[in-house]
Amino acid sequence: MPSVSKGIGLLVLAAAVLSFPALAPNPYILSAGIVVLNYAVLSTSWNFVGGFTGYISLGHGALAGLGGYGTALLVTRAGLPSFVALAVAALCVAALAVPIGLAALRVRGASFVIVSIALVLILLLVFQSWASVTGGSRGLVVPRPFPGLLRPEHHRVFYYLFAGLLALALLAWWVIDRSRFGLGLKAIREDEDKAESLGTPTFTYKLIVFVVSAGFTALAGGLYALWFGDLDPVFQFSILTGSYLVLMALLGGVRNLFGPLAGALIVGTALEYFKGQFGNTPLHLVATGILLGLVVMFMPDGVLPAITGRWQRLRKTPESSIREVTAAELRTERERAEAKP
Amino acid sequence: MPSGALLLQSVILGLLLGGLYALLAAGLTLYFGIMRVVMIAHSAFLILAAYLAWWSHSRFGVDPLLSMIVTVPLFFGAGVVLQRALLSRLRAITLTMMSVLLTFAVALIIEGLLGYAFTGTQRRVQLGYGSASFGLFGARIAVVKLIAFGLAVVALAALYLLMKKTTFGWALRATIQHRDAARLVGIDTEKVAGYGFGLGLATAAIGGTALSLDTTIYPSLHWHWIGPLMAIIVVGGLGSVPGAAAAAVLLGLIQSLLQIPLGTTWAQTIFYLALFATLAFRPQGFFGGRLAQRF
Numbered sequence: 150m151p152s153v154s155k156g157i158g159l160l161v162l163a164a165a166v167l168s169f170p171a172l173a174p175n176p177y178i179l180s181a182g183i184v185v186l187n188y189a190v191l192s193t194s195w196n197f198v199g200g201f202t203g204y205i206s207l208g209h210g211a212l213a214g215l216g217g218y219g220t221a222l223l224v225t226r227a228g229l230p231s232f233v234a235l236a237v238a239a240l241c242v243a244a245l246a247v248p249i250g251l252a253a254l255r256v257r258g259a260s261f262v263i264v265s266i267a268l269v270l271i272l273l274l275v276f277q278s279w280a281s282v283t284g285g286s287r288g289l290v291v292p293r294p295f296p297g298l299l300r301p302e303h304h305r306v307f308y309y310l311f312a313g314l315l316a317l318a319l320l321a322w323w324v325i326d327r328s329r330f331g332l333g334l335k336a337i338r339e340d341e342d343k344a345e346s347l348g349t350p351t352f353t354y355k356l357i358v359f360v361v362s363a364g365f366t367a368l369a370g371g372l373y374a375l376w377f378g379d380l381d382p383v384f385q386f387s388i389l390t391g392s393y394l395v396l397m398a399l400l401g402g403v404r405n406l407f408g409p410l411a412g413a414l415i416v417g418t419a420l421e422y423f424k425g426q427f428g429n430t431p432l433h434l435v436a437t438g439i440l441l442g443l444v445v446m447f448m449p450d451g452v453l454p455a456i457t458g459r460w461q462r463l464r465k466t467p468e469s470s471i472r473e474v475t476a477a478e479l480r481t482e483r484e485r486a487e488a489k490p
Numbered sequence: 491m492p493s494g495a496l497l498l499q500s501v502i503l504g505l506l507l508g509g510l511y512a513l514l515a516a517g518l519t520l521y522f523g524i525m526r527v528v529m530i531a532h533s534a535f536l537i538l539a540a541y542l543a544w545w546s547h548s549r550f551g552v553d554p555l556l557s558m559i560v561t562v563p564l565f566f567g568a569g570v571v572l573q574r575a576l577l578s579r580l581r582a583i584t585l586t587m588m589s590v591l592l593t594f595a596v597a598l599i600i601e602g603l604l605g606y607a608f609t610g611t612q613r614r615v616q617l618g619y620g621s622a623s624f625g626l627f628g629a630r631i632a633v634v635k636l637i638a639f640g641l642a643v644v645a646l647a648a649l650y651l652l653m654k655k656t657t658f659g660w661a662l663r664a665t666i667q668h669r670d671a672a673r674l675v676g677i678d679t680e681k682v683a684g685y686g687f688g689l690g691l692a693t694a695a696i697g698g699t700a701l702s703l704d705t706t707i708y709p710s711l712h713w714h715w716i717g718p719l720m721a722i723i724v725v726g727g728l729g730s731v732p733g734a735a736a737a738a739v740l741l742g743l744i745q746s747l748l749q750i751p752l753g754t755t756w757a758q759t760i761f762y763l764a765l766f767a768t769l770a771f772r773p774q775g776f777f778g779g780r781l782a783q784r785f
Contacts, residue, residue, distance in 0.1 A: 251770060256774075264765070278756065388713065433602065
């Protein structure tokens with residue numbers, strides 16, 4: 150009865166997420182919950198590219214920053230209503246992702262990573278220097294969408310907005326995962342040459358999924374701007390944010406629908422806790438670096454697959470005949486078989 | 491229209507800067523050639539070497555250039571360890587992506603430790619000859635910049651001779667060209683790859699020392715270097731050392747000239763523009779060979 154247990158698990162998860170505002174003892178905890186949810190949305194959005202195609206982007210922090218600044222500028226300069234501005238900004242970022250993707254995805258992985266890092270660096274440069282439009286290092290204040298609300302109420306509303314966006318992103322990922330499009334993307338991840346020779350339009354697929362990912366990332370960034378109300382280029386266009394997203398998704402497991410969410414819960418909670426306890430110290434960087442290194446070296450498939458694997462071994466269920474095996478696993482298996490005699 | 495002396499000055503400064511870029515890009519190209527690894531931590535090691543040079547000067551009063559006696563072998567060893575103990579253990583099939591993350595993690599650790607050990611305060615080596623300069627047709631060239639350039643040129647020349655004239659260099663180039671074939675003719679490619687990484691990091695040690703002579707350093711400075719350096723290796727064609735050197739000198743020169751009308755901050759964008767233009771119109775780079783086609 151895997152579908153029933155899955156349904157129950159989903160209900161429990163939804164109930165836990167939705168009841169958190171009622172259980173949170175004070176507004177600070179609630180705002181920390183929003184930050185973690187924001188990470189979950191961003192990391193799930195990242196996973197559209199990272200999980201399906203295996204292309205690792207370190208620049209998604211910048212796409213979120215663009216969404217945030219786009220929303221803020223459309224509200225303050227063009228006078229659009231907050232949520233219209235959010236939608237327009239997300240569309241603009243998605244449109245901008247097309248030329249970026251055209252440049253970054255024509256060749257294989259290495260150039261993509263380089264472009265994603267360059268994106269963060271160039272946007273930081275532009276948004277810091279172009280002070281007449283962006284406010285530069287002084288920051289940019291975003292007017293609140295609900296001026297009448299008190300702070301705890303404001304948090305509560307945005308918590309549910311973020312939860313809704315997370316549900317939307319998860320649903321989109323789930324739908325793609327099941328589609329022919331998703332199969333093509335996963336074929337790219339496993340072996341791009343073979344996928345191409347079998348007729349998958351690899352470049353178009355990669356570009357489409359990159360644009361979708363950019364759109365969701367920009368939505369999350371714009372929503373964050375409306376909630377937080379103050380933008381600073383140093384934090385919006387930070388390579389560190391991008392690396393947090395990668396760390397969360399990898400830790401949770403990129404092949405798994407809920408992997409990035411699980412990773413965001415673990416890493417995001419830890420980040421908020423340590424920020425509260427120790428403030429911002431250089432040791433943050435060290436801890437992030439060590440954790441990322443450990444995950445890459447020892448758990449490249451994430452904790453969720455590790456746990457489910459152990460669980461299945463405990464229950465000793467017979468393995469089904471068809472399972473997802475990566476090309477890397479096949480290779481190690483083959484090598485092991487060759488080494489034996 | 492800027493005066494002739496100003497133009498000359500910019501051209502000379504651009505060439506001097508380009509020399510340093512060329513040395514550092516050569517290291518990045520080596521890693522990429524050997525293992526298809528984009529080594530994000532290269533510039534973090536560069537800043538680490540600059541800090542070590544500054545620290546040995548302010549603590550023991552030795553000339554920053556002498557710190558290379560320690561840092562070059564140290565970094566060589568670190569490169570060998572990095573390749574043998576970490577990068578070579580990654581799965582071959584996801585190596586390019588995972589190695590980026592791993593070297594990124596190393597860069598974060600170095601930046602964090604530098605910030606912890608020396609704080610975020612900006613540091614600068616105070617040298618007796620630090621402000622010395624001489625005139626050339628109306629342009630003023632600082633002596634330290636010339637020393638830095640000289641270091642880069644000597645190191646690049648040594649690297650070139652090593653690659654072309656020694657048995658080890660042949661083995662290294664064979665490993666880069668075709669790993670399996672190299673193994674067939676009896677080259678221990680694992681060992682050679684490790685030494686190749688050591689060589690790459692040794693260039694970072696030399697570059698960092700040159701950098702410390704005339705630059706104010708702080709822990710997060712490496713982000714300002716990795717962007718331009720990665721742009722250079724893409725423009726030059728991933729894996730091509732001469733291509734990287736040519737792109738480095740050219741882009742350094744353009745950056746220096748653009749600083750006259752645009753100022754230092756906006757002049758930096760030339761690297762990213764060149765990166766995007768290259769990928770959009772000629773993804774294999776302008777000097778790239780066979781390797782660059784597929785990455």
